[in-house]
Amino acid sequence: MKITVGAVVEGATALNYKTGSWRDQRPVIDESLCKNCGICEMVCPDSAVHEVNESLEIDYDYCKGCGLCARECIAKAITMVFEVK
Amino acid sequence: MRIEKKTETVLEGSEAVAHAVRACKPDVISSYPISPQTHIVERLASMIANGQLSSQYVLVDAEFSAASVLAGASAAGGRAYTASTSQGLLLMTEVIYACAGMRMPFVITGANRAISAPISIQPDHQDAMSLRDSGIVQIYVESCQEAYDTHIAAFKIAEDPAISLPVMVCMDGWILTHSYERVELLEDSVVESFLPPFQPVHFLDVDHPKSWGPIADEDLYMEFRYAIHDAMEQGKGRIKEIFSELAALTGRDYGGLIEAYRTEGADVVLISMGSMSGTVKDAIDDLRAEGKPVGLVKLRCYRPFPHEEIYEAVKNAKVVAVLDSNISMSSEGAVGMDLKAKFYGRPNCPRIIDVIAGLGGKVINKKAVFEIARRAADMADGNGSSDESFFWLDLNRSVL
Numbered sequence: 398m399k400i401t402v403g404a405v406v407e408g409a410t411a412l413n414y415k416t417g418s419w420r421d422q423r424p425v426i427d428e429s430l431c432k433n434c435g436i437c438e439m440v441c442p443d444s445a446v447h448e449v450n451e452s453l454e455i456d457y458d459y460c461k462g463c464g465l466c467a468r469e470c471i472a473k474a475i476t477m478v479f480e481v482k
Numbered sequence: 483m484r485i486e487k488k489t490e491t492v493l494e495g496s497e498a499v500a501h502a503v504r505a506c507k508p509d510v511i512s513s514y515p516i517s518p519q520t521h522i523v524e525r526l527a528s529m530i531a532n533g534q535l536s537s538q539y540v541l542v543d544a545e546f547s548a549a550s551v552l553a554g555a556s557a558a559g560g561r562a563y564t565a566s567t568s569q570g571l572l573l574m575t576e577v578i579y580a581c582a583g584m585r586m587p588f589v590i591t592g593a594n595r596a597i598s599a600p601i602s603i604q605p606d607h608q609d610a611m612s613l614r615d616s617g618i619v620q621i622y623v624e625s626c627q628e629a630y631d632t633h634i635a636a637f638k639i640a641e642d643p644a645i646s647l648p649v650m651v652c653m654d655g656w657i658l659t660h661s662y663e664r665v666e667l668l669e670d671s672v673v674e675s676f677l678p679p680f681q682p683v684h685f686l687d688v689d690h691p692k693s694w695g696p697i698a699d700e701d702l703y704m705e706f707r708y709a710i711h712d713a714m715e716q717g718k719g720r721i722k723e724i725f726s727e728l729a730a731l732t733g734r735d736y737g738g739l740i741e742a743y744r745t746e747g748a749d750v751v752l753i754s755m756g757s758m759s760g761t762v763k764d765a766i767d768d769l770r771a772e773g774k775p776v777g778l779v780k781l782r783c784y785r786p787f788p789h790e791e792i793y794e795a796v797k798n799a800k801v802v803a804v805l806d807s808n809i810s811m812s813s814e815g816a817v818g819m820d821l822k823a824k825f826y827g828r829p830n831c832p833r834i835i836d837v838i839a840g841l842g843g844k845v846i847n848k849k850a851v852f853e854i855a856r857r858a859a860d861m862a863d864g865n866g867s868s869d870e871s872f873f874w875l876d877l878n879r880s881v882l
Contacts, residue, residue: 402646403585404698404706405684408691 416443420462422477424455430474437466437475489667495626495658496521498665499565499591499651502633504529505673508589509560509680510538512551517603518655519565519593537563545570549577552648556586557694559685561637563588567655568595571609575616581648582617582710584695585683587640588648589633590618594756594807595655596842604843605654607755607807610784611816617710619649619717620784622755626663628736629653632782634673635728641680642724645717647710652784654757656843672731714786721783737780739788742795744770745777750858751799751832753792753817755781758805758839758846765851776855781817789824796832800862803835803854805846805875814838814872833861839875850875 424437437453438446445460446453455466467475493501499522503511511530513523529535538555542548548564555562566574571592581588592610596602610620619639623629632651640649653659684692698706722738729735743763745751754762759780769776779795779802781788796802806815813819818836825831837854840846854875 400702400705400709402683402709404583404695405585406693406696408693410693411696414697 415458417445417456417458417460420457420460420480422462422464422479423457424460424462424464424467424475425478426453426455427474427476428452430472432472432474434471436469436471440465440469489669491665491667492662493626493665494521494660494662495629495653496593496660497525498626498630498663499633499653499659500525500529501665501667502630503563503589504535505668505670506561506563506589506634506637506677507535508537508563510540510551510555510562512540512542512548512555512562512564514542514545514548514564514566514570516545516567516570518595518605518659519567519570519591521659522565522591522593545573546577549574549581552588552590553577553581553584553586556581556588556682557584557684557686559680559682561588561641561680563590565591565593567593568597568603568609572597572612575612578613578618578648579616580695583706585646585710585713586648587642587646587680589636589640590648590650591633592620592650592652593655593659594652602842603655605657605757605807606841606843607652607816608809608841610650610652611808611810613650614785614816617647617714619645619647619714619721619786620652621649621782622652622784623658623782624757624759624780626658626661627665627734629658630665630667631728631732631734631736634668634677635724637680638677638724638728639717639721642717642720643681643683644720645713646683647713647717652756657757666732666734668732676728676731718783718786718788721786736782738791739783739786740791740795741778741780741782743778743780745779745795745799747775747798748777749775749800749862750855751777751779751796751802752851752854752858753779753781753796753802753804753821755784755805755817756807758807761846761848762805762851765848765855768848769852769855774855774859776859784817787820787824789820792821793825793828797830799832801835801858802832803837803858805837805839805854807840809838809841818872834871835861836872837875838873844876846875
């Protein structure tokens with residue numbers, strides 16, 4: 398592999414960077430409270446919230462744990478939980 | 483082949499630059515007027531309004547945007563140009579670093595002007611030095627004619643696939659941008675034969691999406707930065723060739739990366755950049771007439787830094803005195819620091835004096851040059867009290 402002039406690369410290579418490993422808190426959706434309004438999907442700066450089978454799921458491979466979704470959720474259905482091992 | 487058909491005219495420096503840019507037909511020009519650069523982009527706007535040029539002319543809200551427009555235009559595969567100065571160049575800094583990293587070959591005129599505070603609109607080189615480490619090529623010019631010629635060369639240098647970096651042509655504000663000189667213009671067909679259409683290495687294409695400058699972690703970041711350094715180092719030869727190609731067309735040879743002026747047998751060699759070089763040459767002619775062995779190296783290309791060429795020109799001198807129209811506070815001027823860093827430990831290395839001169843337009847006249855040459859000659863002879871290797875010229879200490 399050789400580097401390219403100007404760091405110009407094929408599109409979507411950022412998918413190779415699993416930035417979810419940077420996270421120290423994870424958002425957890427309480428399905429019983431979620432209204433499926435999609436605000437979390439809209440505010441996520443990493444496009445890490447997806448609608449799957451008519452419910453919202455968080456892609457923990459890319460969620461950095463910023464907490465915007467939890468802050469903006471009108472149903473208060475998202476809780477930030479510390480990552481502990 | 484020397485072009486015999488010439489258009490001679492008397493032009494303001496800014497207008498000469500506008501003529502050069504027009505002949506190079508940029509696809510996009512971004513414009514944020516700021517003195518002393520305003521006349522350049524004003525004139526280009528007139529040319530577009532008069533149908534002499536068909537560039538997309540983008541008026542922006544500030545210089546950050548002016549540079550960002552160049553980035554977009556360049557990524558789209560266009561030839562792009564803007565002009566700025568002083569605070570404007572500072573505001574562009576973040577974008578220029580990124581553009582150099584993304585190897586975007588646009589051209590900027592830097593109409594050199596002092597930096598606030600206090601506010602000054604007078605010329606010095608502090609503004610360009612804010613971009614010193616960004617990866618932008620910097621070429622300094624002495625006259626309006628050299629400004630005209632160098633802008634045409636600048637596009638070819640920037641777009642050379644082996645270089646592929648932004649280029650800034652630095653011309654002292656007011657002294658060059660607003661003075662009228664005799665200028666020979668090239669026929670458009672000559673410029674077209676010299677400067678082929680821009681062939682971008684990469685360009686934005688919706689059918690083949692690419693990412694410019696995405697994240698590089700510790701495994702590759704340093705290698706990308708090295709590639710910029712290497713492009714500059716390897717580009718020196720190509721820049722010299724491009725200057726020679728243009729000189730063959732115009733009959734005007736400014737000497738490549740540096741111009742060595744009366745350096746043969748010189749004990750003292752002064753080093754200068756930009757318009758002050760004309761005054762220094764004039765003073766050197768006087769000193770030579772008195773039998774004093776003084777010469778000049780006019781540094782044309784500041785980045786990449788032609789230290790080998792400078793060394794060859796000064797290695798037989800006893801003292802080199804640099805006129806630095808900029809200061810890194812608490813250290814020295816940029817050119818002096820570069821020389822001391824690159825010459826340290828070399829055999830037959832002349833002693834180097836760094837002189838901070840001409841900040842905020844403080845006049846560098848022949849008297850000032852004589853004073854520097856005298857102090858350098860004292861050091862060369864070893865019989866004077868002037869053994870300082872760094873000083874501020876013509877400071878009015880009574881107000882301090």
